Amino acid sequence: MISIHNLSGGYTSSPIINGLDLDILKGEFFALLGKNGSGKTTLFKLVTGQLPIKSGNVLVSGKDIQSLSKLEKAKKMAVLTQEVHVSFDYTVEEIISLGRYPYQRGFFKHMSKKDWKVIEEVMELTNVTDLRKAPFRMISGGEKQRVLLAKALAQEPEILLLDEPTNHLDIKHTFHLLDLLKDRQQMMGLTIFAILHDLNVASLYADRIALLHDGSFLEVGDVDRLRKVDQLKKVYEVKVNSQSHPIVPKPQFLMTPNYAASREFYRFEDSYQLKRSDEYLHVQFDQPLRTISNGVMGAGLQWLKHFCAFHVEKDYDNPSPERDLQNWMEKYSIPYEQAVGMITTAKPVDTVVITETIENIEMMIILTLETGNAVDITKRSGSEADQVISCMNMMLFIDADFTDGALVSGYMSAVEAKTKALQNQPLSDPHSHTVAADTPPDVMVLALTQQGMKISNAGNRTMIGKGMAQLVNRAFKEVLNKHLLKVPQ
The missing domain is CATH 3.60.70 (L-amino peptidase D-ALA esterase/amidase)
Structure with missing residues (x-):
């Protein structure tokens, strides 16, 4: 679905991403992990065409991303980022309806019955139906994130790129959102490429992961690669303990703070x-x-x-x-x-x-x-x-x-x-x-x-x-x- 070959690029003449190779399969949940500044968001922007590619290429369904028009890319993939910039005082419903833009025809881009059906469905899925008439700028950060996810789902993409999709969400809505995405992945064959910070969440929901460090991959494979705690310590610079989840056959992780190693002995x-x-x-x-x-x-x-x-x-x-x-x-x-x-x-x-x-x-x-x-x-x-x-x-x-x-x-x-x-x-x-x-x-x-x-x-x-x-x-x-x-x- 997404093929990355010898990809290099970034914001300056010195590339942040250095010769990466990666294949993301159709219908899989792929998580990109790494500390801040490792190049995760830069890789996303190279994949979506928001940044120029210095060398190598990105193929989406066998087509070079640079050869696709904006409309073609919008029908193929949707992007949810951490950045929430809305210049106009749109309502929640209006924000979500923007996701149907690639499918609207005619000069005035009228909404069809199908467009409204999709909008109602994604609002219900993301639990924002009651906010439909609320001004977007007046709702909370977590509500904004759910609204923007609804907008992305309204595009009916084959590929969903998520940059910290659970940012601003509490535990309940984090798991609701990820369960929703996992269900659409499994039932509808949605391909998900997500940047995640939480190792435990990544392990529970992803099929495969990539561990990015200084613009290069240290590990690519199934989530059991995360049991290599020495690699995690190299990336995150903290001591990490790995253990098995008591119900799901996936690893889970505990961080050890420095103060724990210097506790006083007692009789x-x-x-x-x-x-x-x-x-x-x-x-x-x-x-x-x-x-x-x-x-x-x-x-x-x-x-x-x-x-x-x-x-x-x-x-x-x-x-x-x-x-x-x-x-x-x-x-x-x-x-x-x-x-x-x-x-x-x-x-x-x-x-x-x-x-x-x-x-x-x-x-x-x-x-x-x-x-x-x-x-x-x-x-x-x-x-x-x-x-x-x-x-x-x-x-x-x-x-x-x-x-x-x-x-x-x-x-x-x-x-x-x-x-x-x-x-x-x-x-x-x-x-x-x-x-x-x-x-x-x-x-x-x-x-x-x-x-x-x-x-x-x-x-x-x-x-x-x-x-x-x-x-x-x-x-x-x-x-x-x-x-x-x-x-x-």
Whole structure:
């Protein structure tokens, strides 16, 4: 649809764009990325013929852009820029109707029924119908952007060029506009070439991207090219972390500010408060910890400050324990959105709490155990096992800095340590009277202060992994001894 060959050009004798080659396919959403001054808008103006080409050429549907008349270009492509200059006091409807100019015939350029039908459709699509009689100069910046998009769509172009199309838009209208464009791309084969600043938006909506740096392309390809964070740092000069979107199989990006690298270290033993009663256990840290958990609340990878376990009776059978946990936390003024939440039939006052320094790393484990909930999954159906409240809840806090990979391997090490402890001192399933070598409903959280030397692996063969296993085994023995439980032979 658009073919760029060895393109050079700019505003002066020294070209800003230097020998670019690019092919944008019919019906694709292509995003152009780069910092301010990298040449994005210059490339757009070269593509649309607003700036002279120094060398190379731009082909649109196989025809040189310089050979097309203004009317032919207007029927082929529409442009939405950041610049909003309207000299006359036009209404919104009049602005949008200008998009139909390439299709009007006759000396006086009368509007046809089709013209008005298209205008009504695009006003409805861009949610500006109620503004039709409003003076363009009197509406907000976001409303102006939507009006100018409606004008561009009114041209019924094959190609839509967008220079920061979400400029001035709030979140709601940003996603409404981009969803609209994506729908027209997919349903009508519209080709979209957009300059975007937001990497996350580009990743979510674009089919392919180009990363422009000092007038040249560093990357061209699908959005997974954006996972190359070293390239992003080179372009934007900030540290960028890449992660996967939880629902859409696309990368998303987080910027790390400079102040985060210079935060003050704190003493682990002075950084938390522990409360226990017959009803609940609550550990509150002064600073958020990096956590991985399968808690009833706060599951997954999070940054959290509150770690809670609430006591319930053995006949507890609420299909929505999350709501109960939320209500209980609100009762005790615990912000549930910053918490891991667990439920247990064990009394929180009977939990085992151990703090220890292993390999110069401070650790703390909090363990609850209720043998009446132990399960032999080989003797119970899946539904029966799922309905049983957890036998063991474990909170493991470590004063160290783990990568996400170390969080996962450390979590696995803790689970393996728990399984080993159960093998050495097995519990009995009270229903089948067989050994419960595993307790599948158990809940565990591993939480890191993220200070100190970076650790990339906490597997069971590493020193820290072995230290975690020792702590888990010790806590398991102590909780058994504390409750004076009989171990089945």
